[in-house]
Amino acid sequence: MQLPPLPEIHHPKIQALFQKSDRELVTLFQRHPEEGQFFAAIFCRYGQVLYTLIGTATRSPVQSDYLFVKTWEYIYHEMRVLDLRANTPRLSLQSWLINIAAMMINRAEVPPVEEIQYSLKDTPPVFWCYLNQALNQMAGNLRLILLLSQTFQWSHTRIAAYLHAEGENISASDVKQLLVRAYHALEDALPEDIRDIYLAQTAVTA
Numbered sequence: 001m002q003l004p005p006l007p008e009i010h011h012p013k014i015q016a017l018f019q020k021s022d023r024e025l026v027t028l029f030q031r032h033p034e035e036g037q038f039f040a041a042i043f044c045r046y047g048q049v050l051y052t053l054i055g056t057a058t059r060s061p062v063q064s065d066y067l068f069v070k071t072w073e074y075i076y077h078e079m080r081v082l083d084l085r086a087n088t089p090r091l092s093l094q095s096w097l098i099n100i101a102a103m104m105i106n107r108a109e110v111p112p113v114e115e116i117q118y119s120l121k122d123t124p125p126v127f128w129c130y131l132n133q134a135l136n137q138m139a140g141n142l143r144l145i146l147l148l149s150q151t152f153q154w155s156h157t158r159i160a161a162y163l164h165a166e167g168e169n170i171s172a173s174d175v176k177q178l179l180v181r182a183y184h185a186l187e188d189a190l191p192e193d194i195r196d197i198y199l200a201q202t203a204v205t206a
Contacts, residue, residue, distance in 0.1 A: 049094070
């Protein structure tokens with residue numbers, strides 16, 4: 001299976017890192033959590049390998065894409081504390097990534113196709129990781145309104161009615177204003193280089 005074209009591989013920030021070794025990229029990723037380019041460079045280097053492995057182990061492209069993004073989400077968190085030197089014999093980054101992919105293939109519960117709403121084309125795995133991190137940093141009310149609007153496609157009126165039932169005195173026009181605040185808060189919570197790579201030509205989507 002061929003990984004679809006994704007925006008990061010041709011971005012100047014990522015191309016400038018292609019000469020870095022795996023260990024250098026992992027170290028930079030760990031030392032600079034406020035930047036996303038190092039994780040994106042690792043993804044560009046090994047994304048196709050993992051996509052092929054996962055694609056051969058799932059029943060449909062939709063499930064492959066879902067398991068692919070969940071695998072990179074797991075890698076994103078585990079790599080924060082990864083020490084390749086601690087393994088005996090020393091483990092290469094590629095071997096570690098393949099082991100993670102194999103573990104996810106064997107253990108992850110992949111939903112039926114009809115329940116999966118994730119789109120690899122719309123939300124590349126690296127952006128997915130930083131987007132979720134940004135969502136977790138947002139105020140709870142703004143995050144809820146944003147998710148109801150974008151994930152569940154609720155109208156302003158329906159969101160206002162739901163919040164009113166939860167004890168919030170809020171109108172549909174208030175929801176519209178809060179959504180604007182939520183988009184700005186989400187964008188501000190994303191690393192600057194992630195915004196540059198993924199949002200230069202597009203609006204924030206969740």
